[in-house]
Amino acid sequence: MWSSPFITQPSSVSQIMLRVLIALIPGIALYVWYFGPAILVSIALASVTALATEAVMLKLRQRPLGPFLSDNSALLTAWLLALSIPALAPWWMVVVGTAFAIAISKHLYGGLGNNPFNPAMIGYAVLIISFPVHMTHWITPHGMGGIELSFGEQLDYIFNGVLPDGLKLDAVTMATPLDTLKTQLHLGLSVNDIRDMPIYGHLAGKGSEMVALGFAIGGLYLLSIRIISWHLPVAFLASLFATAGIFHLVDSVHYVTPLFHWFSGAAMLGAFFILTDPVTSPTTAKGKLIFAAGAGLLTYLIRAFGGFPDGMAFATLLMNICVPLIDAWTQPRVFGKKGEGK
Amino acid sequence: MRPLFKFHGGVHPATHKAESTRTPIALAPIPTKLVIPLHQHVGNRAVPVVQVGERVLKGQIIGRPEGRLSSAVHASTSGTVSAIDMQLVAHHSGLPDLCVTLIPDGKDEWIAHSGVDYRQTEHTDLRHLLRQAGVVGLGGAVFPSDMKSYSHKHKIKTLVLNGAECEPYITCDDMLMRERAGDILRGAEVLRELLYAEEVLIGIEDNKPEAIAAMQKAVLDDKHAHMEVIAVPTLYPGGGAKQLIRVLTGIEVAAGVRSTEMGVQCFNVATAYCVWRAITFGEPLLSRIVTVTGNVEHAQNYEVLLGTPVDELVALAGSRADTNKHIMGGPMMGVDLPSGSVGVTKATNCIIEASPKLFPPPPPALPCIRCTRCADVCPAELQPQELFWFSKAKDFGKAQEYHLFDCIECGACAYVCPSQIPLVQYYRFAKSEIWQRERDAQAADLARERHEYRLMRIEREKQEKAERLAQKEKAALAAKAASPAPAVNPEPAHTSSAADPDDTLQMRIDAAVARAKAQAATAQPKNVNALTPQQQAEIAEIEARRAKIREMASHAGADDEPPKSNQG
Numbered sequence: 001m002w003s004s005p006f007i008t009q010p011s012s013v014s015q016i017m018l019r020v021l022i023a024l025i026p027g028i029a030l031y032v033w034y035f036g037p038a039i040l041v042s043i044a045l046a047s048v049t050a051l052a053t054e055a056v057m058l059k060l061r062q063r064p065l066g067p068f069l070s071d072n073s074a075l076l077t078a079w080l081l082a083l084s085i086p087a088l089a090p091w092w093m094v095v096v097g098t099a100f101a102i103a104i105s106k107h108l109y110g111g112l113g114n115n116p117f118n119p120a121m122i123g124y125a126v127l128i129i130s131f132p133v134h135m136t137h138w139i140t141p142h143g144m145g146g147i148e149l150s151f152g153e154q155l156d157y158i159f160n161g162v163l164p165d166g167l168k169l170d171a172v173t174m175a176t177p178l179d180t181l182k183t184q185l186h187l188g189l190s191v192n193d194i195r196d197m198p199i200y201g202h203l204a205g206k207g208s209e210m211v212a213l214g215f216a217i218g219g220l221y222l223l224s225i226r227i228i229s230w231h232l233p234v235a236f237l238a239s240l241f242a243t244a245g246i247f248h249l250v251d252s253v254h255y256v257t258p259l260f261h262w263f264s265g266a267a268m269l270g271a272f273f274i275l276t277d278p279v280t281s282p283t284t285a286k287g288k289l290i291f292a293a294g295a296g297l298l299t300y301l302i303r304a305f306g307g308f309p310d311g312m313a314f315a316t317l318l319m320n321i322c323v324p325l326i327d328a329w330t331q332p333r334v335f336g337k338k339g340e341g342k
Numbered sequence: 343m344r345p346l347f348k349f350h351g352g353v354h355p356a357t358h359k360a361e362s363t364r365t366p367i368a369l370a371p372i373p374t375k376l377v378i379p380l381h382q383h384v385g386n387r388a389v390p391v392v393q394v395g396e397r398v399l400k401g402q403i404i405g406r407p408e409g410r411l412s413s414a415v416h417a418s419t420s421g422t423v424s425a426i427d428m429q430l431v432a433h434h435s436g437l438p439d440l441c442v443t444l445i446p447d448g449k450d451e452w453i454a455h456s457g458v459d460y461r462q463t464e465h466t467d468l469r470h471l472l473r474q475a476g477v478v479g480l481g482g483a484v485f486p487s488d489m490k491s492y493s494h495k496h497k498i499k500t501l502v503l504n505g506a507e508c509e510p511y512i513t514c515d516d517m518l519m520r521e522r523a524g525d526i527l528r529g530a531e532v533l534r535e536l537l538y539a540e541e542v543l544i545g546i547e548d549n550k551p552e553a554i555a556a557m558q559k560a561v562l563d564d565k566h567a568h569m570e571v572i573a574v575p576t577l578y579p580g581g582g583a584k585q586l587i588r589v590l591t592g593i594e595v596a597a598g599v600r601s602t603e604m605g606v607q608c609f610n611v612a613t614a615y616c617v618w619r620a621i622t623f624g625e626p627l628l629s630r631i632v633t634v635t636g637n638v639e640h641a642q643n644y645e646v647l648l649g650t651p652v653d654e655l656v657a658l659a660g661s662r663a664d665t666n667k668h669i670m671g672g673p674m675m676g677v678d679l680p681s682g683s684v685g686v687t688k689a690t691n692c693i694i695e696a697s698p699k700l701f702p703p704p705p706p707a708l709p710c711i712r713c714t715r716c717a718d719v720c721p722a723e724l725q726p727q728e729l730f731w732f733s734k735a736k737d738f739g740k741a742q743e744y745h746l747f748d749c750i751e752c753g754a755c756a757y758v759c760p761s762q763i764p765l766v767q768y769y770r771f772a773k774s775e776i777w778q779r780e781r782d783a784q785a786a787d788l789a790r791e792r793h794e795y796r797l798m799r800i801e802r803e804k805q806e807k808a809e810r811l812a813q814k815e816k817a818a819l820a821a822k823a824a825s826p827a828p829a830v831n832p833e834p835a836h837t838s839s840a841a842d843p844d845d846t847l848q849m850r851i852d853a854a855v856a857r858a859k860a861q862a863a864t865a866q867p868k869n870v871n872a873l874t875p876q877q878q879a880e881i882a883e884i885e886a887r888r889a890k891i892r893e894m895a896s897h898a899g900a901d902d903e904p905p906k907s908n909q910g
């Protein structure tokens with residue numbers, strides 16, 4: 001016996017996740033354009049690790065491999081993690097971060113759909129706490145006149161930790177624009193002086209601002225095909241903009257423009273791809289607004305006053321904790337009961 | 343243009359309506375036998391009033407309505423009663439029910455019957471006629487129409503005539519409106535009169551232009567004042583009574599509330615048609631239009647005698663060899679019939695012949711990813727993902743807090759779920775479990791009351807004994823007082839209990855009753871207090887499904903595994 005409904009829309013988790021992966025491609029393409037193909041290596045590395053870890057965990061938990069391996073959710077975690085850490089990170093860091101994200105923060109909590117924390121952000125957090133130095137070496141963007149590694153040399157560094165003769169890691173990498181901003185402010189420079197440094201472009205960091213734009217475009221695609229709802233990115237970006245805007249208005253010597261915040265670090269990636277993870281975000285419209293606005297505020301506060309250069313990951317994780325509460329508090333009224341109290 | 347309202351959510355499944363609307367309604371021949379269930383309506387089962395072996399005429403009552411909420415059942419043609427026994431019926435439960443089996447004699451000989459002029463007839467008499475004619479809601483709810491055509495308690499402004507027919511595949515109302523618009527509207531006039539309604543709004547989904555045109559023409563031709571045919575957007579489940587009322591009037595009828603309390607009553611178009619035939623011609627409800635579609639050679643609407651075995655009906659349309667089940671109703675809310683031998687009932691609007699090719703079983707369900715696509719489409723504005731979570735965890739209190747009983751089981755959520763979770767099955771399971779618990783609680787209350795009563799009796803007996811004792815002593819005392827002996831104080835205990843036995847007893851009873859009441863109140867789950875008769879009927883129905891669902895849930899509850907029953 002089988003009961004109604006007897007028909008379902010042809011949609012699947014794997015299809016949804018696939019669309020999200022596709023939406024990451026513009027950002028990745030720009031990444032490769034400005035920073036070279038190393039990022040593709042870490043994405044590949046993370047993907048293989050994620051699938052392998054997923055398979056092992058499913059076996060251990062005695063779940064069928066087929067449906068879960070093909071749901072593309074592990075791949076998405078892998079891609080997001082790879083995109084959040086330096087492309088030149090040594091291979092074992094990628095592997096450790098990804099494996100931790102999948103095994104601990106996903107499967108130990110019950111696997112797909114049951115993890116309270118965004119796995120990619122957990123992976124990121126583990127890495128930045130365990131290997132803070134490695135997390136600061138970001139490739140210098142293309143066209144800055146510095147030394148650029150060939151693809152072969154990048155591979156050699158990722159897998160063997162060897163740079164071409166005579167080169168120091170510092171010569172081919174740099175701190176992120178957000179990081180630089182922070183250190184230079186500490187040294188007493190004004191925002192304007194800092195912005196004149198060659199690593200900055202029109203909006204934020206050279207190269208990275210374009211990658212952020214790429215993620216935004218991908219995000220708009222996801223919005224247009226209704227894979228994600230507008231609440232999360234809009235509330236996040238608005239809250240980040242508003243907070244940054246207030247500080248900037250009050251003291252523009254020490255606080256950069258809100259646009260700078262939008263286009264640096266993981267803000268765009270976070271707005272459209274990380275906060276929007278359905279499993280770890282609220283389900284009600286009001287809840288989504290609260291959640292994302294909170295994340296925007298926290299991201300700013302961590303960036304401006306915290307110990308880490310970017311705040312996206314920790315803001316996400318902190319807000320993840322609040323999700324059950326937010327959901328419980330924001331249950332909407334049901335049909336026919338709009339006028340009533342709870 | 344009348345401003346229309348929207349209801350939240352809804353889905354657009356492929357309609358598949360063209361197949362069965364190419365040819366006019368055909369008259370299905372008298373079958374070799376009729377299996378007529380005595381319980382084809384909401385309320386009490388009709389009581390058989392014929393004997394095995396008896397010859398009956400077409401239109402003769404074979405089951406008399408029992409109690410307030412019930413309806414008559416008739417012989418759909420003339421013939422001989424061959425059995426009155428338990429048979430499988432076309433019903434959710436899949437359980438047997440009492441049926442009258444009739445072997446037609448082919449003469450189709452009517453019993454004497456005649457109609458009345460509704461304008462010259464008392465409303466009570468009209469309602470009685472409807473009840474005796476077995477007229478019930480033909481949209482699938484099969485609620486006795488006489489019970490729905492009162493209006494003295496609440497003033498009714500709007501009579502909504504439901505011709506939306508939102509479920510895919512079903513076209514019986516569409517064809518009826520195309521072909522018999524005049525009689526439908528005349529029936530609507532009768533209902534309007536019974537309800538003293540000011541206006542009649544006829545809602546038809548805009549994917550039925552022919553029906554809309556036919557109905558509009560009939561409104562004009564017969565000069566029906568206060569009637570308006572309104573094309574409503576095609577959106578499932580826009581044909582649900584609550585949804586259609588919302589779209590046409592903007593009124594939201596909450597779960598557990600009767601629409602009449604808000605000034606609206608809703609009837610299906612086919613019901614209005616039958617009302618007209620019953621009142622004006624004295625023709626009881628003996629047949630209905632049934633869409634036969636799906637895995638058949640030529641999909642078609644038939645006028646079918648009630649009780650016609652589904653097998654015989656689908657054969658007319660050329661059911662294909664690889665058909666593996668018959669779905670009664672639409673693909674969103676329909677029922678997988680337990681057998682092809684069941685008879686067509688008043689609720690049978692459509693038979694979809696299903697094959698694995700046409701309705702492939704869903705892939706195994708994945709865990710919920712909280713994507714809220716289900717919440718986006720839920721017309722009741724619920725959070726289906728939460729209901730799922732609580733149902734699965736058997737946290738029924740929470741499920742009720744999240745308005746489980748507002749769920750109309752429309753299936754829209756399960757339709758869109760990317761994890762292919764059979765959500766509605768979980769809701770049915772949770773509802774049935776809650777009904778059961780409530781019944782258990784009631785039984786416990788009863789037991790508690792009995793227990794309290796027993797204690798009370800023991801107490802009373804004690805008191806009576808004490809009283810007798812006291813009286814004896816008093817008498818003895820009096821005797822002693824009469825004699826010059828010194829007075830002896832009676833024991834204090836006796837004095838107190840005997841002081842005013844009636845008062846203490848009454849107090850105790852009151853306290854016990856109050857206690858029992860308080861316990862009953864706390865034991866009662868929320869949301870199930872104000873039950874409409876229809877809901878009460880659903881309880882019975884749901885109960886029947888429990889065993890099955892329970893088995894399913896034992897798998898479901900285990901882990902991420904989808905319920906087994908969904909696979910077959």
Ligand code: SF4
Pocket residue numbers: 709710711712713714715716717726727730755758759760761762763765
């Ligand atoms: S549609 Fe399915 S997967 Fe998405 S939230 Fe609802 S139940 Fe969960």
Ligand code: SF4
Pocket residue numbers: 716719720721722723724726748749750751752753754755756765766769
């Ligand atoms: S079946 Fe219930 S929960 Fe699902 S969409 Fe319909 S009313 Fe909402």
